[in-house]
Amino acid sequence: MMTKKTKKALATLLIGLLALSLAACGTSSSSTTAPAGTTAAENKEPIKIGHEVALTGGSSLWGQSEKQALEMEIEKINAAGGVLGRPLELVAYDNKADQTEGVNVAKRLVGDKVVAIIGPAQSGVGIAASSVTEGAKTILIGTTATNPKLTVNEDGSVKPYTFRTCFIDPYQGKVAATFALNSLKVTKAAVLMDVGSDYSQGLSQYFKETFTAGGGTIVADEAFRSEELDYRAQLGKIKDAGAELLFIPTMQKEAGLAMKQAKDLGLDVKFLGGDGWASKELVELGGEATEGSFYVNIASLEDPTIADWVKEYKAKYNANPVMPNPVLAVDALRMVVNAIESTKSTDSTTLANYMSTMKDVPVLTGKLTMDPKTHNPVNKPAVIETVKNGEFTFFEAFAGQ
Amino acid sequence: MQMLMQTLVTGLAVGGIYALMAVGYSLIFSILNFSNFAYGGIIMLGSYMGFYSLTLLKVPFAAALIISMLGAALLSFLNERIAYSSLRKRHAPSLYFMISAMGTSIFLENMVYATIGSDYNAYPAIFKQSSVSIFGSTIGKLDLFAIIFSLIAIYIMNYFIQHTRTGIAIRAASYDSEVSQINGVNLSAVIGLVFVLAGLLAGVSGVFLGMKYMAYPTMGWITNKAYISAVIGGLGSLPGAVTGGLILGVLESLVSVYVSSLLRDVFSFTFLIVLLLVMPSGLFGKYLEEKV
Numbered sequence: 001m002m003t004k005k006t007k008k009a010l011a012t013l014l015i016g017l018l019a020l021s022l023a024a025c026g027t028s029s030s031s032t033t034a035p036a037g038t039t040a041a042e043n044k045e046p047i048k049i050g051h052e053v054a055l056t057g058g059s060s061l062w063g064q065s066e067k068q069a070l071e072m073e074i075e076k077i078n079a080a081g082g083v084l085g086r087p088l089e090l091v092a093y094d095n096k097a098d099q100t101e102g103v104n105v106a107k108r109l110v111g112d113k114v115v116a117i118i119g120p121a122q123s124g125v126g127i128a129a130s131s132v133t134e135g136a137k138t139i140l141i142g143t144t145a146t147n148p149k150l151t152v153n154e155d156g157s158v159k160p161y162t163f164r165t166c167f168i169d170p171y172q173g174k175v176a177a178t179f180a181l182n183s184l185k186v187t188k189a190a191v192l193m194d195v196g197s198d199y200s201q202g203l204s205q206y207f208k209e210t211f212t213a214g215g216g217t218i219v220a221d222e223a224f225r226s227e228e229l230d231y232r233a234q235l236g237k238i239k240d241a242g243a244e245l246l247f248i249p250t251m252q253k254e255a256g257l258a259m260k261q262a263k264d265l266g267l268d269v270k271f272l273g274g275d276g277w278a279s280k281e282l283v284e285l286g287g288e289a290t291e292g293s294f295y296v297n298i299a300s301l302e303d304p305t306i307a308d309w310v311k312e313y314k315a316k317y318n319a320n321p322v323m324p325n326p327v328l329a330v331d332a333l334r335m336v337v338n339a340i341e342s343t344k345s346t347d348s349t350t351l352a353n354y355m356s357t358m359k360d361v362p363v364l365t366g367k368l369t370m371d372p373k374t375h376n377p378v379n380k381p382a383v384i385e386t387v388k389n390g391e392f393t394f395f396e397a398f399a400g401q
Numbered sequence: 402m403q404m405l406m407q408t409l410v411t412g413l414a415v416g417g418i419y420a421l422m423a424v425g426y427s428l429i430f431s432i433l434n435f436s437n438f439a440y441g442g443i444i445m446l447g448s449y450m451g452f453y454s455l456t457l458l459k460v461p462f463a464a465a466l467i468i469s470m471l472g473a474a475l476l477s478f479l480n481e482r483i484a485y486s487s488l489r490k491r492h493a494p495s496l497y498f499m500i501s502a503m504g505t506s507i508f509l510e511n512m513v514y515a516t517i518g519s520d521y522n523a524y525p526a527i528f529k530q531s532s533v534s535i536f537g538s539t540i541g542k543l544d545l546f547a548i549i550f551s552l553i554a555i556y557i558m559n560y561f562i563q564h565t566r567t568g569i570a571i572r573a574a575s576y577d578s579e580v581s582q583i584n585g586v587n588l589s590a591v592i593g594l595v596f597v598l599a600g601l602l603a604g605v606s607g608v609f610l611g612m613k614y615m616a617y618p619t620m621g622w623i624t625n626k627a628y629i630s631a632v633i634g635g636l637g638s639l640p641g642a643v644t645g646g647l648i649l650g651v652l653e654s655l656v657s658v659y660v661s662s663l664l665r666d667v668f669s670f671t672f673l674i675v676l677l678l679v680m681p682s683g684l685f686g687k688y689l690e691e692k693v
Contacts (some may be wrong), residue, residue, distance in 0.1 A: 044476075049495075056514050056519050057514075057519050058519060058521070058617075059522060060518070060519045060520075061519075065656070076590055086557055148410055195663055220537040223662055223663055224663075225621060225663070225665075225666065229613075229614040229623070230415050230614075232414070232415075232660050233408060233411055233412075233653070233654040233657030233662065234657060234658075234662050236404065236407045236408060236411060236658060237404075239659055240404050242503075252521075253521050253615070256523075257614060257615070259539075263532075263542070264532050264539070264540070264541035264543075265407075265532070265539050266532060266539045281520070281521050284521075284522075284523040285521060285523045287523070287526055288526075
């Protein structure tokens, strides 16, 4: 028999569980559910483009901008009559830049029968998601996922349905190390990286390799766990080691705080980072400590190639796109549209085969050529930006290899 | 040698913040015998209040600190009245309090995500970034200020609990709520007051965390460290919470520098487990006998 007290206790427990489960179901969808089972025969049926994107959480700043850019682009395409006479429909789900969520989102998008998935922006999430999409023969195009393992398997073979529109970590780490050696003329560098992030580990590995190969010495190699906020213990060690340059291949949050704390400790070094820095938050969090720091980026707002597009975005959303994600997502979309139009098909295998050997396809950032062996675009240029008077300023360009 | 001094100073700076939060945890534990995981959420909201007071209302720093202390105190009070008081009246086991606390914590975090958003909010620079030299090691002025202010706040709190009439009522209730009620202590009022006091400290912690790092929705996670500090010191003991916080801060720094920054948490938690094996109620704990 259930006493009144146990009943009440049970009810409370249920409410608690409900609250927990509600919080867990936070994945939000931004598209209206369209009827399932798209057949090519009904030609007015929209072509669904999936979008794996962080709409909440630490990476949402880029994610939101990425989604806005795609929405703007799709609006334009649809206004001009769509693709093969069919309108495009963006199906965006929030992956919170989290690997588990990324896998869930990939499963949902596969279930929604999207023609291709744009995103994720994070290497770790992309690698996890590609394990789902490869099996389901669904095309996935990473935007800013720079880790080589996104598009190739551990044994070096290419994943047939996975692509990217950005350059890869070795290149970014190489650019950073070459810039440190040749332009900044330093020989003693320290690294502070986030061990919980594939991105950070990839960049730091290739930076160290190139830097030592070029005659430099890594005097301190320090790390922290994701979500930690205090790096003073590690920075104290770096100061003691006598570094001239500190390479911080992390996101803007960690980098901003690390620079601020380094200045607190009286650490007098040059700071260098990767494209993860590219957010105004870097300067807001790091304050004056970020002045004069450098980072490698995939694209620059001041890049003349995309100037018109940036103007258009700004006119529509009253803000600058949060670089570089939106630009690379648009590149991915144009890749898909080009493939559909050229092959007159929405079959994923046909499209993937076509994309694999794409050559000089016009995209937002220039002309895109795919390396069939790795599914990485070739000759992607990089830029070095610096913080000047609290603003990101174009410093120098690095032409493609 | 200089490296060691620098590590100790850094450790104390981190430990000072742990201590401040641990005191809030311990206060609530001492009276309700459960770990209030919603406390991290209150600290986070306190941090946001400080941030908006400084940026939107543009009040001076002292006013912002007071606003977030009072705001966090009010939230902490409401937290108890809404989430715990009905459980308390039904004499629910502490597991239910903990579930309710977790629910509150997730609710607060997601509410901020949904309304304010997930951006990182950096506090405006209150002190010009500069550091002070002590025995050859450097410490940021802000850190120094935070340590001193935290210790003063904790001292005042301890004085209040040890030496005032209300403080005696709190202590009596924390020893035995039934007997203190028989002796005329209004238990509901005392519990409310404890949550208000913990809330005041949450406001201070929130503002300092925001100044040192930033304000963002999941910043409450850092209270895990405060919780561990409170356990090391002995849950329910205020001097224990302070000692636990400082020990944990220094230990973490030492491990980061002399062992490996990656093994930091492995060491801290091993230390916690070993300590609990040797001293099950923590360094200054007093509750073990009554709980069994």
